[in-house]
Amino acid sequence: MPLPARLVVVSGPSGVGKGTLVSKVIAAHPEVVHSVSCTTRAPRAGETDGVDYHFVDDETFRGLVSSGSMLEWARVHGACYGTPEKQVDDALAEGHPIILEIDVQGGIAVREKRPDALLVFIEPPSMAELERRLKGRGTETLEQIERRLAAAKGELEMAPLYDVRIVNDDADGAADELARCMARS
Secondary structure (H helix, E strand, O other): OOOOOOEEEEEOOOOOOHHHHHHHHHHHOOOOEEOOOEEOOOOOOOOOEOOOEEEOOHHHHHHHHHOOOEEEEEEEOOEEEEEEHHHHHHHHHOOOOEEEEOOHHHHHHHHHHOOOOEEEEEEOOOHHHHHHHHHHHOOOOHHHHHHHHHHHHHHHHOHHHOOEEEEOOOHHHHHHHHHHHHHOO
16 A cells, blocks of 8 residues: 655664665655755765765755755754755655655754654664664764764754654664554554
8 A cells, every 4th residue: 555645754863774764665665755865965985966865065055045945954964964845845746755864953944844744763772783883884984973973862862853753673673663654644
């Protein structure tokens, strides 16, 4: 059974597995549209422009913000990230559910503009596991990992502002739980 058209925000600390869960939901429910955020950060190995992110320079990003084209945006870990509002509106108008995989600041901003959005917070089983996952990615320096872990503590304090909280201790189970939450209208 297809999932209903709705705006779903998935947030949580860096390294918690948001992308994995979203990918699993989309694989099981091809009607779901994954929002592609804009960012000013450089691509990581294996990332593709227009698929993983729209990689833009600072000037382009500022232009998108000043023109009102962003549903939300924030500076996170030294780079800017934002969601183009048009892709959200287009997906919903076509009857598709759309998932925004964004940081906590962005999720709260979406709630202000779109109070009907479903906000889902993904939590790690523990801080030790989150640290293990971040180190295991091999994409950040030790200093960057420490910064992300410090940020995670503040982000976890924001979890009560979300509609649903899912602990990602088992990716398949957590993805199934996410899909079940999306199915409820």
